[in-house]
Amino acid sequence: MxxxxxxxxxxxxxxxxxxxxxxxxxxxxxxxxxxxPSFILPSPSAIWTALATDRRLLLTVHLPATLLEVLAGFSLSVVCGSLLGTGMHLFRPLAKALYPLLVISQTLPLIALSPLFIMWFGYTLWSKVAIVFLTAFFPVVVGTYDGLGKNTQSYRELMLTLGANRRQILCKVSVPLALPSFFSGLKLSVVYSVIGATLGEWLGGSRGLGYFSRRMAGNLQSAEMFAAIVILSALGIAMFLCIAGLETILLKKRGRYS
Missing domain, CATH: 1.20.5 (Single alpha-helices involved in coiled-coils or other helix-helix interfaces)
Structure with missing residues (x-):
């Protein structure tokens, strides 16, 4: 496998x-x-040298801080988003009331909301987690809600004739059919989580790859700044591939791949 x-x-x-x-x-x-000019566009070899020189600082101090923010915010968005998407599927009035508000929440600029989160949570982990959550929450909700809303009428009728109740129909029909849409939302969400964590560190933080890149940009140390960006990109790609691999394994078990 x-x-x-x-x-x-x-x-x-x-x-x-x-x-x-x-x-x-x-x-x-x-x-x-x-x-x-080298301070505008350093060469890949110069970026590699910066990675090698600052690897201990980047990998043992700043990467763990960013990873913690990403995992905390992403996990919270997955739990809350999937529960809310399921609730919206089960209770249509809730969907009609909340869906427009969810769309509006995505039109608000995060750079304007970040100072508000800092006022509420201070320069702590939770201000960054709040930004990550707001960034990553929407794709999970939409993926869950749209996936559960797929046309399952024929399956529902078959299950009803077999005596299934609403919970059994949800677990045995709606949820399996919703998995592709759900994982599509997860793959978007996990990438957005890295962006949200970086933005939060840029606007207020003392550790993390976003904070490091902002400090290097202020000193015109572009090679070091790009080194942090490379690690951020690698982090996003690695997490995306983890979700994609999990999707492949689960859907293959359900016979969706040949």
């Missing part, structure tokens, strides 16, 4: 890796020719 999953990942992402390699090669050539 692990080997087949690895082959699937290689087959799906090999073109993206090849394109990334070509971009990095062109980037290195442009930087070495001096076509852009």
């Amino acid at each position: 692990t080997a087949s999953l690895l082959k699937r990942l290689i087959r799906n992402y090999a073109p993206a890796l090849l394109l990334s390699l070509l971009i990095l090669t062109a980037w290195e050539i442009i930087a070495r020719l001096g076509l852009t």
